[in-house]
Amino acid sequence: MTVIDFTAFIGRLATASGETILPFFRTSLSIDNKSASDFDPVTEADRAAEAVMRRLIKANFPQHGIVGEEFGNERENAEYVWVLDPIDGTKSFIAGFPIWGTLIALLHKGTPVFGMMHQPYIGERFSGDSGSAHYSGPSGERRLTVRRCASLKEATSFTTSPLLMNATDREIFGRVENAVKLSRYGGDCYSYCMLAAGHLDLVVETELKPYDIAALIPIVTGAGGVVTNWEGAPAQSGGRIVAAGDARVHEATLKLLNG
Template sequence: MVRPSDVALAQRLADAAGAVIKPMFRGNWTHESKSDASPVTEVDRAAEAAMRAILESEAADDGIVGEEYGTRNEGAGRQWVLDPIDGTISFMAGRPIFGTLISLLQDGWPVLGIIDQPIAGERWVGQIGRDTTLNGKPVRTRACKELSSATIASSGPQYFTDDNDAAAFMSLAAQTSKIVVWGGDCYNYGLLAGGHLDIVCEAGLKLYDYAALVPVVEGAGGMMADWQGNPLDADSDGRVLALGEPARLEEVLEAMG
């Protein structure tokens, strides 16, 4: 389903985005607020434009879903999903824990994903049926025998805008080791894939926020699901769980009420 040429293309997309982002990190750039009040910089837009130019030239029949420039070829069975800077606030603050997200969807299901942190030079690559790699070397999630020993992460409490969602997260956090890592956006999922975190729980994500994460986490032995335990696809509601130890899923769902 995923061709070697698809992986090579995705890697070149990440290279192109990184070539735009790296010279501008902790530099001078303009920014503004989008309609949802989230920030966007000229670097976000330039990085996505660089990736889209490659896709439009080399994969013209495929669709594109991008955070900054929207959708092209919406009905295509193959869709490239792009988030040039996932964690724009971290980028703006000079914190190298943001990432470029690139995913290939086949009929709405994520089959290939890249998390690229261009400043640290870390790139996680996941694809269906293959082991996830970090800079070419396989990585694995860690065992978590009890929910009470789990370390949990999330991008920030401000993203749980629904009171019920916030309560569900706090209920879960209270039944883990009570070590909560705030901030990190997509970087947390790379850390989970490498065995450094046990659970990531988030709400309000868009397709471009989570599509690339699914192959990365699952190819490392973990699992991703919505808050009902269902697999994630293009129609998921944006409430996302990532588990390093899939056997903990029922306990996590019960803890969330």
């Protein structure tokens, strides 16, 4: 199985999940809360899309593992493992905003080797294999490249919400927020794709799960960016994440976060 074949199959997963999700978007949805202490919504669209992708993977690659947000892990120690988040940005999804996407990652021996973010309502796909990254959508197709940014004082930064951080991390994040030119909230997976496309410079997050970040790492690194945890280690396990388009911004951010 070549990378090209995997790429085509990931396209099939994206198409199938998108066709499953779209009939639910901007309708009267039944919403369940997965958290006993907070609001962590899940909808029938999340579950149906992941189920469709799991069926396709098992039919075509029964020896592969699967890690998914809604239905747990199977064979997670296999050589090849698929990491699925059917709707990253469910809170935006249930509010009718199109700032969400389906995240599909392929891990080889624990390392993300291919990732895709698919937004079926807008018709956009962002994909990467760490060596390159690409966009496909209404405006055509193009290669993704991060933009240069020499310092934090010139940087535009995004986080989904500082309210998702614990009190200590929120205070630490404030150091970064005070240093950048512009700080904005929202975006979920779209922030990383906009970073890869060269429209912003920094994303700082906490409390991420592997399925929140695995697909986005090859997209950002394929576009020339850097993704690590706050300690500078590999990010595919989730946790506290820093993604930057320019290594200088990444280094400066780590210094503030660990200062």
